Structure formats: structure tokens, C-alpha cells
Amino acid sequence: MIGSGYKSFFDRLLGQAAKKAVDAGLRPNHITLLGLGAGAFACLFLILTKNFLVFFLLILLTGLFDVFDGVMARLGNQATRFGSYLDAMCDRYFEALVLLSVAYVTGYWFPTFVLLAGALLTSYAKARAAMESPVSNTEWPDFLERGERSVIFLAGLLLSQVIPQKIFGQDLFYWTLLLLAIGTHATVIQRIFRARKIISSRK
16 A cells, blocks of 8 residues: 555645635645546546547646645644545546546556446445445555556656557557456455454454
């Protein structure tokens, strides 16, 4: 799991801008929703143009919204439980939109569908365990969470555009999706075993 040390880095980098946004009356939830809208635009752009390089850049820019709302929440003393919930829900919608738009353009429906199912089940495995027994975020340092998936996805997307060679008839992006699909389900299995241990020990 990617560590939380990056948060302090972005707090320093974007702190002043976040404080100005708070002073202007913006709230982290506003930025979260704007980020989802920007992500939907990026996906629509890909569908209409099939330009993966520009799509890559748009996704990177969209990621700034996801970072900025967290900085605002922390430094503006505006962190709320609903804000965390909304952020997580928007993240799921964004990930689904990205994967579906990619599948539509590339035709890689099978690995993308398996990846999307694994990504959603990774989140659900933790949420469902919490319905049976109290759990903490620190108890779930899993193999392939959203941060890792995003980094690998973007790296594979970019490399497939600059390295056109194919492996067994498929480009690097196809194999990236397949690797992520396998990895997400390995993470789901890891979480099932962890949930069993936690639930059994906290009757």
C-alpha cells in the first residue's frame, strides 16, 4: 500500500492555495464533485477523440482535485465523515468511468471487466467486514489498492503509447489491464482472509 507520507508533501505544496480556497468559501466537497466532473469530461474526450496521450494528461490533472480536497479538509479544519464518504464514492464512480471508457475505445472488454469487478470488490470486502466487526484503516495495508492501481494503470497507458511493440499480439496496455485484473482479485482474496481473522477474533 502506498504510504500516507505524500500527504505532508502536498500539504506543504498546496497549503497556501488550499487556505485561499477555504477563505473564498469553497469546501472540500465542492472540489470532490468538481473532480468527478473533470474526470467525466476526460472520459468523454477519450471516447470522442481516442487520443490516449491527452487523456493521460487529463487524468493526471483530474487527480489534482482528489489531492486538493484532502489538503483543504486537513488544513482548513473541514474534515468530516461525510466528506470522506463522498470522496470514496466519487473515487469509485471515477474509476468505473475511466475503465468503461477505455474498454469502449480499445475493445479490451474482458480484462477491463475483470479489473472493474476486482476494484469494486476490494472496496466492498473492507466495507462488508466493518458491518460484522469494528475495523481500522490501518488494519488493511493490502497488496493492490486504488493508489497502486492508478500508478500502474497510468504507467501502462503511457508506455503503450510510446512503445508500440506488441507481446503475443497485444499491446502493453492490454497486458497492464490484465495484470491489474489479476492483482485486484489477489487483493480481494487477501482481504477475505484478513476479514476472517478479524471477525473471528472480535466476537
